[in-house]
Amino acid sequence: MRLATFNVENMFDRAKALNSQDWGEGKPALEAHKELNTLFEKDVYSAADKKRMLKLMEDNGLLKTDEGPLLILRKIRGQLIKRPRVGDAEIVAAGRKSWIGWIELKTEPVNEKATLNTARVLRTIKADVQAVIESEDRTTLRLFNQQVLTEVGAQPFKHVMLVDGNDDRGIDVGLMTRDDYPIVGIRSHVDDEDAKGLIFSRDCAEYEVSLPDGGRLWVMVNHFKSKGYGLQAANDAKRKRQAQRVRDLYDEHIADGDLYVVVIGDLNEIPANAPMNPLLRSGSTLKDVFDHPDFDVGGRPGTHGNCTAAGRLDYILLSPALFAKVKKGAVERRGMWGGVNGTLWPHFAEVTSADEAASDHAGLWVELDI
Structure with a gap:
């Protein structure tokens, strides 16, 4: 035998963050994927949590759109983030019960x-x-x-x-x-x-x-x-x-x-x-x-x-x-x-x-x- x-x-199909010749290129996105999903699971979002979410989303191209170069914000119900045409984006969800959603890794063939x-x-x-x-x-x-x-x-x-x-x-x-x-x-x-x-x-x-x-x-x-x-x-x-x-x-x-x-x-x-x-x-x-x-x-x-x-x-x-x-x-x-x-x-x-x-x-x- x-x-x-x-x-x-x-x-x-493979996550784009895993598919680069240089591991360092995808590493920040992988870390942000894990950290954001961990933050999203909190019962109550503190001011510090919301600030950190916004920073990670900005770093990964998600501040103005749900789809960045390597990550996707999936929203099923409720609202996580408010993106006004004028002014700064803000996290409007109070905690996990306020919305249903998560961060996904973007894939490519x-x-x-x-x-x-x-x-x-x-x-x-x-x-x-x-x-x-x-x-x-x-x-x-x-x-x-x-x-x-x-x-x-x-x-x-x-x-x-x-x-x-x-x-x-x-x-x-x-x-x-x-x-x-x-x-x-x-x-x-x-x-x-x-x-x-x-x-x-x-x-x-x-x-x-x-x-x-x-x-x-x-x-x-x-x-x-x-x-x-x-x-x-x-x-x-x-x-x-x-x-x-x-x-x-x-x-x-x-x-x-x-x-x-x-x-x-x-x-x-x-x-x-x-x-x-x-x-x-x-x-x-x-x-x-x-x-x-x-x-x-x-x-x-x-x-x-x-x-x-x-x-x-x-x-x-x-x-x-x-x-x-x-x-x-x-x-x-x-x-x-x-x-x-x-x-x-x-x-x-x-x-x-x-x-x-x-x-x-x-x-x-x-x-x-x-």
Whole structure:
């Protein structure tokens, strides 16, 4: 059985704030999106809250219109802001009960060639069980499976599942499997909380997959908190909480006698850093496929960006019984661009520029003797 993960970075539409070559260009809009929606949820808007709302809206082109370059103000009922022809705009809503609405991220179509190259990565990997990171929703994933994979000569998957998570930017985690590997159970953890509140930025989606011999494989698909915006200390703490919860769930599976368990996806952290301690150290029995002697890292240590050591963000972590079944595996970078001029590694002939790359992430696959 071949098991794989790939951060597809959306298939058809992607938030414009996430779609720039320079992460810094979209970062202020992403931060404003989060802060404004948090402010909107307050029961009562103070003078300071209203002043801050106006400043963020002005900075993002929303002071005179509901649609800015990267953000959209959605209003369903009531009035948030008054925009007179003469004079200054003002927040007229008294609090959350005064109106219904929110800030959305403006989206744009993904480069068509990039979408086709995403399909070529999956065609090349040829997984039986394929985790996907940053897919918009199940409908999109299903259409991609049925239409785009076929267009590049790949065999569509039989089973396609995605549970919407906590991120409203359209970056969810899902699973696609072949005929012989049906999905027979799903557990979502979007509501999991600890003493500090909600744990998962997206989800830790658990999929129970039936194996041809009657056994079960538990696939825990994850996309941890990004490093891209917010305070580093807060981001690190969030990822460590997420890692600890995944570790607890993994330990429960092992205690229940489940032998075949995998933690898979984009964990947004390098192995040596403290947020990974619950999964890679602290008594964990999970094994990193990168440490297997028959896993080919392709001459570079990372999986994201230029694939340096600092870009090791994607993982396949296996329970001991699964790790013992590894036959071979590899990093698939040919859908990536690779450096300013695309010269850091070979890529598909169809990837002729950075805009046509399937993703900033490599795919990972491992073949298991099960």
